[in-house]
Amino acid sequence: xxxxxxxxxxxxxxxxxxxxxxxxxxxxxxxxxxxxxxxxxxxxxxxxxxxxxxxxxxxxxxxxxxxxxxxxxxxxxxxxxxxxxxxxxxxxxxxxxxxxxxxxxxxxxxxxxxxxxxxxxxxxxxxxxxxxxxxxxxxxxxxxxxxxxxxxxxxxxxxxxxxxxxxxxxxxxxxxxxxxxxxxxxxxxxxxxxxxxxxxxxxxxxxxxxxxxxxxxxxxxxxxxxxxxxxxxxxxxxxxxxxxxxxxxxxxxxxxxxxxxxxxxxxxxxxxxxxxxxxxxxxxxxxxxxxxxxxxxxxxxxxxxxxxxxxxxxxxxxxxxxxxxxxxxxxxxxxxxxxxxxxxxxxxxxxxxxxxxxxxxxxxxxxxxxxxxxxxxxxxxxxxxxxxxxxxxxxxxxxxxxxxxxxxxxxxxxxxxxxxxxxxxxxxxxxxxx
Amino acid sequence: xxxxxxxxxxxxxxxxxxxxxxxxxxxxxxxxxxxxxxxxxxxxxxxxxxxxxxxxxxxxxxxxxxxxxxxxxxxxxxxxxxxxxxxxxxxxxxxxxxxxxxxxxxxxxxxxxxxxxxxxxxxxxxxxxxxxxxxxxxxxxxxxxxxxxxxxxxxxxxxxxxxxxxxxxxxxxxxxxxxxxxxxxxxxxxxxxxxxxxxxxxxxxxxxxxxxxxxxxxxxxxxxxxxxxxxxxxxxxxxxxxxxxxxxxxxxxxxxxxxxxxxxxxxxxxxxxxxxxxxxxxxxxxxxxxxxxxxxxxxxxxxxxxxxxxxxxxxxxxxxxxxxxxxxxxxxxxxxxx
Ligand code: HDD
Ligand code: HEM
Ligand code: HEM
Numbered sequence: 207x208x209x210x211x212x213x214x215x216x217x218x219x220x221x222x223x224x225x226x227x228x229x230x231x232x233x234x235x236x237x238x239x240x241x242x243x244x245x246x247x248x249x250x251x252x253x254x255x256x257x258x259x260x261x262x263x264x265x266x267x268x269x270x271x272x273x274x275x276x277x278x279x280x281x282x283x284x285x286x287x288x289x290x291x292x293x294x295x296x297x298x299x300x301x302x303x304x305x306x307x308x309x310x311x312x313x314x315x316x317x318x319x320x321x322x323x324x325x326x327x328x329x330x331x332x333x334x335x336x337x338x339x340x341x342x343x344x345x346x347x348x349x350x351x352x353x354x355x356x357x358x359x360x361x362x363x364x365x366x367x368x369x370x371x372x373x374x375x376x377x378x379x380x381x382x383x384x385x386x387x388x389x390x391x392x393x394x395x396x397x398x399x400x401x402x403x404x405x406x407x408x409x410x411x412x413x414x415x416x417x418x419x420x421x422x423x424x425x426x427x428x429x430x431x432x433x434x435x436x437x438x439x440x441x442x443x444x445x446x447x448x449x450x451x452x453x454x455x456x457x458x459x460x461x462x463x464x465x466x467x468x469x470x471x472x473x474x475x476x477x478x479x480x481x482x483x484x485x486x487x488x489x490x491x492x493x494x495x496x497x498x499x500x501x502x503x504x505x506x507x508x509x510x511x512x513x514x515x516x517x518x519x520x521x522x523x524x525x526x527x528x529x530x531x532x533x534x535x536x537x538x539x540x541x542x543x544x545x546x547x548x549x550x551x552x553x554x555x556x557x558x559x560x561x562x563x564x565x566x567x568x569x570x571x572x573x574x575x576x577x578x579x580x581x582x583x584x585x586x587x588x589x590x591x592x593x594x595x596x597x598x599x600x601x602x603x604x605x606x607x608x609x610x611x612x613x614x615x616x617x618x619x620x621x622x623x624x625x626x627x628x629x630x631x632x633x634x635x636x637x638x639x640x
Numbered sequence: 641x642x643x644x645x646x647x648x649x650x651x652x653x654x655x656x657x658x659x660x661x662x663x664x665x666x667x668x669x670x671x672x673x674x675x676x677x678x679x680x681x682x683x684x685x686x687x688x689x690x691x692x693x694x695x696x697x698x699x700x701x702x703x704x705x706x707x708x709x710x711x712x713x714x715x716x717x718x719x720x721x722x723x724x725x726x727x728x729x730x731x732x733x734x735x736x737x738x739x740x741x742x743x744x745x746x747x748x749x750x751x752x753x754x755x756x757x758x759x760x761x762x763x764x765x766x767x768x769x770x771x772x773x774x775x776x777x778x779x780x781x782x783x784x785x786x787x788x789x790x791x792x793x794x795x796x797x798x799x800x801x802x803x804x805x806x807x808x809x810x811x812x813x814x815x816x817x818x819x820x821x822x823x824x825x826x827x828x829x830x831x832x833x834x835x836x837x838x839x840x841x842x843x844x845x846x847x848x849x850x851x852x853x854x855x856x857x858x859x860x861x862x863x864x865x866x867x868x869x870x871x872x873x874x875x876x877x878x879x880x881x882x883x884x885x886x887x888x889x890x891x892x893x894x895x896x897x898x899x900x901x902x903x904x905x906x907x908x909x910x911x912x913x914x915x916x917x918x919x920x921x922x923x924x925x926x927x928x929x930x931x932x933x934x935x936x937x938x939x940x941x942x943x944x945x946x947x948x949x950x951x952x953x954x955x956x957x958x959x960x961x962x963x964x965x966x967x968x969x970x971x972x973x974x975x976x977x978x
Binding site for chain 2: 291
């Protein structure tokens with residue numbers, strides 16, 4: 207499950223963001239009539255189509271997988287948090303129709319209407335993401351039902367309250383920004399690499415610039431939104447926050463950078479400590495008390511080292527990307543803009559996978575940090591698994607499948623990018639806006 | 641509201657069989673085509689079924705979402721006991737979708753194309769087969785003895801002749817739908833004739849495998865036999881479905897493809913409707929309380945929200961589809977797709 211989600215999330219991010227890049231390129235083409243914007247739009251719309259199919263297929267599998275692997279969870283959770291999934295279906299459908307119009311509608315629609323269908327693709331992609339993350343937020347901070355301790359049943363179900371649970375806003379916001387950061391830097395990185403190789407400058411410069419503007423704005427907002435997320439987690443899931451920060455003992459909290467959490471001694475080895483910083487970040491008071499892992503029995507704690515490392519990785523990458531973004535805006539005010547400097551292009555190539563790594567790390571924080579609960583405070587993961595014997599083979603099968611699929615898609619992308627110069631370098635035909 | 645939700649459940653299932661069925665069928669036809677004609681058929685297939693066809697899975701997803709939101713215990717019953725065929729179905733969907741993308745979009749055309757093709761055609765066959773086996777298992781009835789062993793709980797419900805015949809029936813339906821659908825896209829009369837022959841062959845396969853389904857139901861004295869033959873509505877609908885065949889052929893002969901497609905689609909829908917009518921209010925047969933849609937339903941509030949969400953969804957999607965049709969209707973210019 208985690209494996210398929212980790213795979214799907216990459217497609218989801220691209221599915222949310224690529225249409226926006228595409229529509230901006232398209233907008234530029236309609237405005238300027240510059241043929242390289244036209245080719246860029248075409249190249250990106252092809253990418254959107256590929257990722258759309260893969261996203262749809264991996265999403266179809268996910269919707270089944272939840273029932274196949276976690277029937278106990280779905281039986282209770284389905285009626286409560288099924289709403290966002292039915293709405294996501296709608297959003298996806300709209301996306302499919304709009305994409306159909308967009309891909310096959312060149313020359314068939316008034317050109318701004320045609321452009322508008324591209325915008326609809328982008329909007330419905332983001333809507334899908336927000337809705338599903340709201341469902342995940344419900345697992346983190348369940349609401350919209352009354353749990354009967356005696357019978358173990360979930361009564362007085364209110365799906366609307368479940369959709370607008372306490373975690374939906376900060377998670378959706380952070381995730382949407384993350385999608386722009388990750389996809390934007392990945393696209394910018396690919397085009398930066400082609401620029402370094404001296405290929406078709408006009409084309410790749412425009413591509414990198416569009417992608418980078420999105421990515422840089424999002425990357426600057428991301429730490430703010432992350433900080434707000436941490437605040438909310440401190441309130442809603444103190445154990446998760448304690449695991450993120452490897453904060454074992456309740457009391458004033460240091461900020462811990464790096465280090466190896468040691469569950470046996472309940473301390474963190476080799477860490478840099480900023481005294482009182484965590485208390486200050488959350489309560490604006492270095493002496494304020496922050497709940498530690500000692501509030502719950504060891505059996506009820508998540509895997510602290512995993513959560514802590516993943517959290518550090520996300521923040522580290524986030525800070526690096528934010529710095530690159532500052533660099534982009536500052537350098538652009540100087541005589542030589544950022545994209546004209548080789549070292550900056552090299553940094554972009556380096557940054558290409560970072561956004562996605564941060565996304566995966568962030569999900570690890572959220573998901574592993576919630577363990578041992580699948581519905582925080584109500585249902586344990588172990589109680590949700592299907593009773594079928596040999597179920598591990600199903601898990602292995604899905605995992606193997608997704609590994610193969612990831613390899614194949616990477617291969618396809620590599621082959622695709624290799625062909626870019628052949629397909630999109632200036633052709634002798636002159637192109638005019640229709 | 642509960643009846644509206646149930647209506648949506650059956651309607652999405654039917655739409656899935658019709659649209660995804662034609663999509664799978666295109667692969668099946670390619671498999672049935674002699675080697676020499678294959679690359680031609682493949683390019684026609686690609687033209688007729690663009691990447692957007694993958695969106696048809698949304699109907700299946702809708703079925704799943706309605707099941708787990710509205711009928712959670714039924715969903716659990718199916719997910720548990722039909723775990724394996726569902727797994728194979730998913731495998732088929734993944735392989736098919738991926739192979740299609742690769743075949744269509746791989747910028748480098750080389751020896752790999754052959755592997756894409758094989759993966760595409762065989763998974764086009766496997767996927768509806770699994771779908772049919774799952775449906776067959778439900779129609780046959782999911783009855784789990786107490787303290788079942790692995791075989792009784794996870795294999796017996798679907799690993800039997802009846803389910804397999806329903807699987808074959810489903811495969812023939814898909815091929816048939818695709819043949820009638822693609823004929824409208826075909827320009828050359830000779831090719832069109834070939835598709836007409838394939839359609840007839842697959843229609844015969846439908847009748848044959850359908851016959852096997854009923855023969856098995858009768859011989860094994862399945863609950864389905866009684867439910868079906870005892871239901872005048874079901875029998876009437878199958879009768880109507882049979883009547884639509886000559887109609888379809890008539891329109892085909894007159895080159896009125898839209899009408900012919902409608903007739904073929906109507907025929908398949910009527911057959912499905914006949915089955916739903918025979919089963920209702922059960923979704924699957926068998927003694928399990930969860931198999932009855934009315935008792936398995938989630939609390940009212942959830943059903944109402946689900947119904948509301950479906951109405952909102954439909955009222956957005958309906959006009960969009962209408963617009964899509966309007967934009968593409970009757971425009972002969974070759975699509976500038978990429
Ligand atoms: C490009 C990706 C990216 C970047 C740069 C960051 N994050 Fe993040 N973070 C994610 C991508 C992400 C995510 C999309 O993977 C998560 C997982 C669940 C979610 O809603 O967003 C997430 C979750 C997440 C959570 C847990 C939320 C919860 O469980 O409810 C916290 C506290 C933070 N992040 C904090 C931060 C901070 C302080 C950052 C500072 C730079 C940061 N993130 C950068
Ligand atoms: C709506 C979204 C999501 C749902 C419903 C969901 C569901 C679940 C469930 C049921 C578990 C418990 C299973 C276990 O412990 O193995 C889990 C754990 C996990 N999930 Fe998610 N998840 C979601 C999003 C994600 C995403 C996007 C990722 C990754 C990119 C992810 C990664 C993980 C990881 C790493 C675990 C922990 C596995 C472990 O503890 O062994 N999840 N999630
Ligand atoms: C339990 C977790 C999830 C499930 C069951 C799920 C389900 C699906 C499904 C079924 C699809 C295909 C669309 C359709 O046919 O309806 C899809 C696509 C999509 N999902 Fe998810 N999803 C999950 C997690 C996520 C997450 C965490 C996000 C993230 C933000 C996300 C964002 C999207 C997006 C944007 C698409 C459109 C893909 C594209 O256009 O390429 N999904 N998802």
